Amino acid sequence: MEQKEATEVQSVAMSAFERKMEQDLPIEPKDHMPEGYRKHLIRQMSQHAHSEVIGMQPEGNWITRAPSLRARQILLAKIQDECGHGLYLYSAAETLGISRSEMVEQLHTGKAKYSNIFNYPALNWADVGAIGWLVDGAAIVNQVSLQRTSYGPYSRAMVRICKEESFHQRQGYELMAKMMRGTAEQREMAQDAMNRWWWPSLMMFGPHDTDSPHTGDAFKWKIKRQSNDELRAKFIDKTVQQAEVIGLTVPDKDLKWNEEKGHYDHGVINWDEFYKVIGGNGPCNAQRMAHHKKTHRDGAWVREAAAAYMAKQESIA
Ligand code: BYC
Numbered sequence: 001m002e003q004k005e006a007t008e009v010q011s012v013a014m015s016a017f018e019r020k021m022e023q024d025l026p027i028e029p030k031d032h033m034p035e036g037y038r039k040h041l042i043r044q045m046s047q048h049a050h051s052e053v054i055g056m057q058p059e060g061n062w063i064t065r066a067p068s069l070r071a072r073q074i075l076l077a078k079i080q081d082e083c084g085h086g087l088y089l090y091s092a093a094e095t096l097g098i099s100r101s102e103m104v105e106q107l108h109t110g111k112a113k114y115s116n117i118f119n120y121p122a123l124n125w126a127d128v129g130a131i132g133w134l135v136d137g138a139a140i141v142n143q144v145s146l147q148r149t150s151y152g153p154y155s156r157a158m159v160r161i162c163k164e165e166s167f168h169q170r171q172g173y174e175l176m177a178k179m180m181r182g183t184a185e186q187r188e189m190a191q192d193a194m195n196r197w198w199w200p201s202l203m204m205f206g207p208h209d210t211d212s213p214h215t216g217d218a219f220k221w222k223i224k225r226q227s228n229d230e231l232r233a234k235f236i237d238k239t240v241q242q243a244e245v246i247g248l249t250v251p252d253k254d255l256k257w258n259e260e261k262g263h264y265d266h267g268v269i270n271w272d273e274f275y276k277v278i279g280g281n282g283p284c285n286a287q288r289m290a291h292h293k294k295t296h297r298d299g300a301w302v303r304e305a306a307a308a309y310m311a312k313q314e315s316i317a
Contacts, residue, residue, distance in 0.1 A: 010032075013031075013032030014032065014034070016031065016032065017031060017032055017033055017034065017037075021150065021221070021222060024150075024222070026150060026151065026152035026155060027150050027151050027152060028152045028153075029095035029096070029152075029153065036217065037221050037223075038096050038097070040214065040217055040218065040221065040223060041093070041096055041151050041154065041223065042093055042096050042098050043112070043214075044214075044218075044223065045089055045092060045093040045096075045151075045154055046089075046090075046093050046098070046103040046106065046107075046112050047112055047113050047114060047115075048089050049085075049086045049089035049090045049093060049103065050086075050103070050107045050112055050113070050114035051114040051115035051118065052082050052083070052085040052086035052089060053082070053083065053086035053114075053292070054114045054115075054118045054288050054292060055082050055114075055115065055117075055118045055135075056079050056082050056083060057118065057288055057291055057292075058118060058120070058121065058122035058127070058131060058284075059075060059078070059079055059082075059122060059128055059131055060079055061122055062075060062122060062125065062127075062128050063075055063076055063079070065125070066125075066128075067125060071175075074171050075128065075171075078132070078167075078168050078171060081164045081167075081168065084164075085157075085161045085164070088157040088160065088161065089154075089157055090103060091153075091157075092151075092153035092154050092156075092157045095153050104296060107289075107292070108289070108292070108293055108296075110280060113278055115204055116200060116203050116204065116274055116277045116278050116282070117135050117138075117200050117201065117203070117204050118284075118288060119277050119282030119283060119284045119285045119288060120196070120197070120200055120282065120283055120284060121283055121284055123193075123196075124189060124193070125175075125189070126175075126176070126179055126186075126189040126190045126192065126193035127193045127196075127197070128172070128175060129172050129173075129174075129175030129176040129179060129190065129193065130172065130176065130190075130193035130194055130196070130197040131172060131197065132168050132169060132170075132171050132172015132173070132175060133169060133172030133173045133175075133176050133239075133242070134172070134194075134197045134198065134201040134239065135172075135197065135201055135204070136165055136168035136169045136172060137169045137172070137173075137201075137235065137238075137239060138201045138202075138204045138205065138235050139165060139204070140162060140165040140166060140168075140169055141231050141234050141235045141238075142204070142205065142231050143158050143161055143162050143165060144158075144162055145224070145225050145226045145231060146158045146224075146225075147159050147162060148222075148225050149222065149223050149224070149225070150221060150222035150223060151223065173242060173246075176190050176193075176194075176246060176248065177245075177246045180246045180247050180248065187247075190248060191248060191249065194243070194248050194249075194250075194251065195251040198250060198251050198252070199251070199269065199270065199273075200277075201235075202232055202235075202236070202266070202269055203269060203271075203273075203274045203277075205228045205229070205231050205232040205235070206228040207228065207271065207274070208228065208229055209227045209228055209229045211271075212227070212228050215227055215228065233263040233264070236255075236263070236264050236266055237263055237264055240255065240264055252266055252267045253267065254266060254267035254268075255267065
């Protein structure tokens with residue numbers, strides 16, 4: 001009898017989830033949800049949070065070397081935003097029943113990934129522009145789409161993140177435009193940065209749809225609203241025009257407008273490089289993880305102090 005009742009409760013809860021899905025209503029933390037949906041979100045959201053936090057490293061190197069006070073203030077504000085994005089996303093993921101320390105543990109043991117793009121070095125000041133313009137530009141195309149993702153806390157985090165991300169993209173584009181108006185050497189630096197960041201930025205959207213194992217479930221559960229290839233095409237279309245305006249050349253000899261599709265066709269993406277990088281063997285993987293682990297260890301006293309303070313407040317109340 002008890003077993004029968006439990007099964008009935010379960011099936012009513014499941015149909016409530018399905019009804020919400022059908023009606024395009026957000027799924028909230030206390031709603032019943034299939035285990036696969038919960039796991040899928042934890043994987044994606046924690047990886048998204050890790051990307052925001054690890055993503056501070058390549059640009060962080062340039063705070064003390066920014067060429068003017070204005071540039072330094074802008075870069076500092078941008079990097080602080082990225083940290084905030086990581087925090088919103090960790091908090092949103094925690095509503096699914098995983099703790100922040102478990103997520104960090106998964107990052108440190110290699111179980112959780114972070115975006116391929118942050119395993120490349122930022123070699124000079126033009127790279128700061130390329131990161132803002134191309135990396136944040138790619139991220140925003142993906143994140144605008146995720147504003148309509150089915151999980152309420154994730155979708156709401158995206159709305160706020162997108163507002164900040166558009167400022168990031170513009171600061172990067174402004175920096176690149178300024179360099180393109182500068183000396184021959186500066187123009188060369190900007191083009192070189194574009195050449196190095198273009199292809200890894202295209203990889204940020206993930207493998208082609210035909211090779212993307214999670215896309216099927218992601219569409220079924222309305223976690224993704226547009227596919228990896230659709231979003232990549234959107235990014236290419238708008239970025240090629242922006243490059244032309246400031247005189248940069250897209251490093252792809254096969255790039256060609258396809259009238260029929262209404263999109264650019266692009267050259268072959270080096271997926272061997274992508275899998276090598278996300279498998280832990282990119283140019284900076286070891287450095288990024290070592291830095292994160294050290295900083296996490298060094299910050300242990302802050303977490304302990306915050307926990308002790310909270311315990312004290314609770315004992316007073
Ligand atoms: N990098 O089936 P697929 C930022 C993995 S940060 C690494 O297509 P899915 C910023 C994928 O995880 C913003 N791994 O997966 C911060 C899966 O492996 P697992 C970062 C990747 O989830 C600081 C396997 O490949 N944005 O803006 O359906 C400074 C198969 O892929 C990548 C996000 O994180 C990749 N690029 O689609 C500046 C967006 N792509 O998990 C800027 C949120 C794929 O089975 N994430 N993989 O081991 C998403 O939208 C989706 O997860 C993806 C992939 C589109 C990335």
